[in-house]
Amino acid sequence: MTAITPLVNSLTRRTLSTGWDVRAAAGPTEVGTQRVAAAVPGVIHLDLLSAGLIPDPYVDENESKLSWIGLVDWTYETVLDITPNELASSQRHELVFEGLDTVASVTVNGVLIADVANQHRSYRFDVTNLLSVGGNSLVVAFRSPVRHANAQSVALGTRPRPYPLPFDAIRKSACSFGWDWGIATFASGIWRPVHLDSWSAVRLDAVDVHASPHGDGGTVTVVARLARTDDIAATLAVTVAGCTEIVEIAADAREAHITVEIADVDRWWPAGYGEQPLYDVNIELAVGSSVLDQTSRRVGFRTLRWNTEPDATGTPFQLIVNDQPVFVKGVNWIPDDAFPSRVDAGRYRRRLQQAKDAHLNLIRVWGGGIYESEDFYDACDELGLLTWQDFLFACAAYSEDEPIRSEVEAEARENVRRLAHRASLALLTGNNENLWGYEDWGWKERLDGKSWGSYYYYELFPTIIDELAAHVPYAPGSPFSPGGQHPNAEEHGSMHLWEQWNRRDWPTYRDHTPRFVAEFGWQGPPTWTTLTEAIHDEPLTPESPGMIVHQKAVDGNVKLATGLVGHYRVPEDMETWHWAMQLNQANAVTCALEWFRSHAPHTTGAVVWQLNDCWPVTSWAAIDGGGREKPLLFAIKNAFAPRNVSIQPRGDRLFATLTNDTATEWNGDVVVRRRRFDGKLLAEQSWSVGVPARGNITVDVSVALGEPKNAGGEVLTVEGMATRAFWFFTEARDSALTDPGLSASVTRINETAFDVTITATALVRDLTLLIDKIHPSARVDAGLVTLLPNESVVFRVTGLSNLDADAVLRPEVARSGNQLVAK
Structure with a gap:
C-alpha cells in the first residue's frame, strides 16, 4: 500500500478589496435600488457619498436627512475569479472578514455560510467545497441595524440606557447610534478588510506572545495554536533579538509552546520616563524546509502593575x-x-x-x-x-x-x-x-x-x-x-x-x-x-x-x-x-x-x-x-508640562506647588510677587527650593502677599526656575483688564514656518493665536500665554507659505481674555 503524501505549500492571502458594489435591498430607500461601486473596507454612507447620491452627513442639518439609511437593508456583492491552479494548489480555502458592521448574511455561490451580528469580532469561513473555477458570487446582505436592535430589545427585554435607541441590544459601536458629542449614523458595511486564505496541511490559527524582563535580559513566550488539514509533523521557530528557538510539533499536536531567553534587552518606558525600544518576534511554521505560515509581533520589555493596596486615606x-x-x-x-x-x-x-x-x-x-x-x-x-x-x-x-x-x-x-x-x-x-x-x-x-x-x-x-x-x-x-x-x-x-x-x-x-x-x-x-x-x-x-x-x-x-x-x-x-x-x-x-x-x-x-x-x-x-x-x-x-508651578487655594490661604515629573532634581530660587496690573511691584517673597525627581513640594504664600489691596487690579506670580504661574484675586469679568496694546514681528524660519514675537504694553491674559483664521492648514505650537506689561512671547507658526504681522494682530486672530472684559 502506497502512502499518500500530503499537499504542502505556504499559506497565500488574497485581499478582496476591489470589484464590490452595493444596492438597497429593502426598506425606505431614497436612492432606489441602483447598484453603486462600494469601497471595501468602508460603509454605505461613504459609498452613497462617493456616488453623489447623498450630501455630506457632517454638513449643516444633513444628519436627520440621512437617518433613513439605518432603516434600509443593504446588499454588497462581488465576483471572485478563481483559476484552476488556484483552486487545486491548496487543500483549504477560507474566507476571512476582519470586520462586518453589523447584522449580515454571507453567501457564496448562493449557499448561505453564515448569519453574523457583531461588529467587534472577525470571522473565518471554510469555503473550499463552495468555490469553483471561474467566477464565484460573494454576497454580504446587511440588515437594518436599527430594526435589528429594536427587535432584539424586545426579545431580550428593555434595559436602562441614556438614549432612545437600544444600542445595548446589538454588538455594534454604541456611539454609532449617536452620543452627546456624536452623530447618529446607523451605518452598515464591510468596515474592515476581507481576504481569501488558501493553505494546506497546517497553519497558525492563533498566536499568543508575552515579553517579560528579568535583570538585564528578558524572556519571550509564544503559544501557537494550529489549524490542520493533515496530521503531519512540523516545526515552529521563534526569533527575537538575534536569538532563535525551534520546537518539533508532533503530527497530531494542535498547540506548541516556545520560550526564548535574551541575555540583554532595553526596557520600554512610557512617554516622559524613557525610551520605547521594541523588538520583533518572528514566528515561522514549517514542514521540512518549507515555511507554511509565518507571523510577527512587536514587543517591549517592561513590568507594569497598578497599586491598589489600601492606605491611611x-x-x-x-x-x-x-x-x-x-x-x-x-x-x-x-x-x-x-x-x-x-x-x-x-x-x-x-x-x-x-x-x-x-x-x-x-x-x-x-x-x-x-x-x-x-x-x-x-x-x-x-x-x-x-x-x-x-x-x-x-x-x-x-x-x-x-x-x-x-x-x-x-x-x-x-x-x-x-x-x-x-x-x-x-x-x-x-x-x-x-x-x-x-x-x-x-x-x-x-x-x-x-x-x-x-x-x-x-x-x-x-x-x-x-x-x-x-x-x-x-x-x-x-x-x-x-x-x-x-x-x-x-x-x-x-x-x-x-x-x-x-x-x-x-x-x-x-x-x-x-x-x-x-x-x-x-x-x-x-x-x-x-x-x-x-x-x-x-x-x-x-x-x-x-x-x-x-x-x-x-x-x-x-x-x-x-x-x-x-x-x-x-x-x-x-x-x-x-x-x-x-x-x-x-x-x-x-x-x-x-x-x-x-x-x-x-x-x-x-x-x-x-x-x-x-x-x-x-x-x-x-x-x-x-x-x-x-x-x-x-x-x-x-x-502637564514636565516641570510645572501653580498657585492653589487651600482653606483661606494660598500655596505655590512645584511639580517635577523628570528624572532629575529641580533646584533654584523661586520668587512670589504681588503686582498691580500696570506692573508695579507691591510685595515679594523668595525661597531656594529643591524639588525631588518625580516629586513635588508645596510652599506657603505669606498672608501679606495673599491679601491684595485692590483685588480687581492686582496679580500674584510665582517666578523662577524657568517657569511661572499667575493667580488673579477676582474673576476676569470683575477685573481691570484693559487693551493689552499688542505689537508683533514675524521671522521666517523656513518655507512653511515662522516665529511670531508678540509684545504686550499692558498685562494680557491667556493670549492665544486662532491661527486657522489665517489659513486652514496653519498650526501654532503654544497658547494661553499670560504676559506682564512690556513682556514678549514667541509663537512658532507652521503650515503657511507667507505670514505678516498685521494678519496675526487682527483681533479675531490674536485673542485674549482682555477682549472679553476691556471696553
Whole structure:
C-alpha cells in the first residue's frame, strides 16, 4: 500500500478589496435600488457619498436627512475569479472578514455560510467545497441595524440606557447610534478588510506572545495554536533579538509552546520616563524546509502593575512601570471618525503625536466606541502612549442572555488575544460607567430582576484574561473602587467627575481630592475653520439651526452660558462667543489638572474627557473633528508640562506647588510677587527650593502677599526656575483688564514656518493665536500665554507659505481674555 503524501505549500492571502458594489435591498430607500461601486473596507454612507447620491452627513442639518439609511437593508456583492491552479494548489480555502458592521448574511455561490451580528469580532469561513473555477458570487446582505436592535430589545427585554435607541441590544459601536458629542449614523458595511486564505496541511490559527524582563535580559513566550488539514509533523521557530528557538510539533499536536531567553534587552518606558525600544518576534511554521505560515509581533520589555493596596486615606489607583510610579497624564479617546474605515495609519499617527506633544502618556479607549486597528496600537507602542482599553460596554445595562452572551465572549477572547502582547497596554476595563449606573441611576428598580452585565464584568472577562493574558491588569469598570466601596467613591480607586459641567461651576473641582480621575471635562466649540466648513447658517449664531445640530449635549448651550457667566460675560457676537467658550473650556480644565497634580501622590493621575472628535461638533474635545487643536490642547500641554508651578487655594490661604515629573532634581530660587496690573511691584517673597525627581513640594504664600489691596487690579506670580504661574484675586469679568496694546514681528524660519514675537504694553491674559483664521492648514505650537506689561512671547507658526504681522494682530486672530472684559 502506497502512502499518500500530503499537499504542502505556504499559506497565500488574497485581499478582496476591489470589484464590490452595493444596492438597497429593502426598506425606505431614497436612492432606489441602483447598484453603486462600494469601497471595501468602508460603509454605505461613504459609498452613497462617493456616488453623489447623498450630501455630506457632517454638513449643516444633513444628519436627520440621512437617518433613513439605518432603516434600509443593504446588499454588497462581488465576483471572485478563481483559476484552476488556484483552486487545486491548496487543500483549504477560507474566507476571512476582519470586520462586518453589523447584522449580515454571507453567501457564496448562493449557499448561505453564515448569519453574523457583531461588529467587534472577525470571522473565518471554510469555503473550499463552495468555490469553483471561474467566477464565484460573494454576497454580504446587511440588515437594518436599527430594526435589528429594536427587535432584539424586545426579545431580550428593555434595559436602562441614556438614549432612545437600544444600542445595548446589538454588538455594534454604541456611539454609532449617536452620543452627546456624536452623530447618529446607523451605518452598515464591510468596515474592515476581507481576504481569501488558501493553505494546506497546517497553519497558525492563533498566536499568543508575552515579553517579560528579568535583570538585564528578558524572556519571550509564544503559544501557537494550529489549524490542520493533515496530521503531519512540523516545526515552529521563534526569533527575537538575534536569538532563535525551534520546537518539533508532533503530527497530531494542535498547540506548541516556545520560550526564548535574551541575555540583554532595553526596557520600554512610557512617554516622559524613557525610551520605547521594541523588538520583533518572528514566528515561522514549517514542514521540512518549507515555511507554511509565518507571523510577527512587536514587543517591549517592561513590568507594569497598578497599586491598589489600601492606605491611611483610602485605596490608591497608582500605575507602576518598571518599579517606577508613573503619574498618569491621560485623555479619553473616541473613534476619530464616525466612519472609522476612513482613519488610516497616518491619521492615527498624527492624532497620537499631537497627544504626545501635549505631554500626555496614556490614552483611554472608551467603551462606547470600537477596538481600534493595529495602526492605533502600533503608534501607541512607538510613541510610549500607554493604552487603557475598555471592553465595549457604555452607560447602559446589558443582557446576559443568548445570543448576546456568546457574542460577548467571542469578541472578548479575540481582542484580549489580539492586544495582550502590546507594550503600551496598561489596563483592560470591563465597561464605562455601568457599575456607577447600577448604583445611582435608578437601574435596580427599572431592571426589576433582569440581568445588567455584572456576569461579564466580574466573571467572564477576568476568566478570559486569566486564561489568555494573565499579565494584563484588569478593572471591572470605570469608575471603580477596588475595595468594594461605591464605584465612584472619591477616596478609592478611579473616579468620574461630571457635576462641575452638569450642575456646578469649574472652580469646584477644588472641592475634590480623588485618588485617580478617569473622566472629567468641559465643552467648547471646534476651531472656527472646522465650524464654518460644516455649518453655513445665515446668520451663524450659537442657536442657529446648524449649530444646534452640531451640539449634542442635553442643554449644552445653556450649560456653556451658565459655566461662562461666573468668569466672563456672555458675548453677543458669534466670533467672540466662540472664543469665550473655547477659553472657558481651557480655563476649566487647567484649574482641574493643576489642582489634581498639586495633590500627587495622593492623586495619581487624571484622564481628561476627551482628546478627539469624530465629526465637527461642540464638545469636550481638545482636537476637533477636522484634526485642529483647540485652546484646550494648550491647556493640557501647559498643565502637564514636565516641570510645572501653580498657585492653589487651600482653606483661606494660598500655596505655590512645584511639580517635577523628570528624572532629575529641580533646584533654584523661586520668587512670589504681588503686582498691580500696570506692573508695579507691591510685595515679594523668595525661597531656594529643591524639588525631588518625580516629586513635588508645596510652599506657603505669606498672608501679606495673599491679601491684595485692590483685588480687581492686582496679580500674584510665582517666578523662577524657568517657569511661572499667575493667580488673579477676582474673576476676569470683575477685573481691570484693559487693551493689552499688542505689537508683533514675524521671522521666517523656513518655507512653511515662522516665529511670531508678540509684545504686550499692558498685562494680557491667556493670549492665544486662532491661527486657522489665517489659513486652514496653519498650526501654532503654544497658547494661553499670560504676559506682564512690556513682556514678549514667541509663537512658532507652521503650515503657511507667507505670514505678516498685521494678519496675526487682527483681533479675531490674536485673542485674549482682555477682549472679553476691556471696553
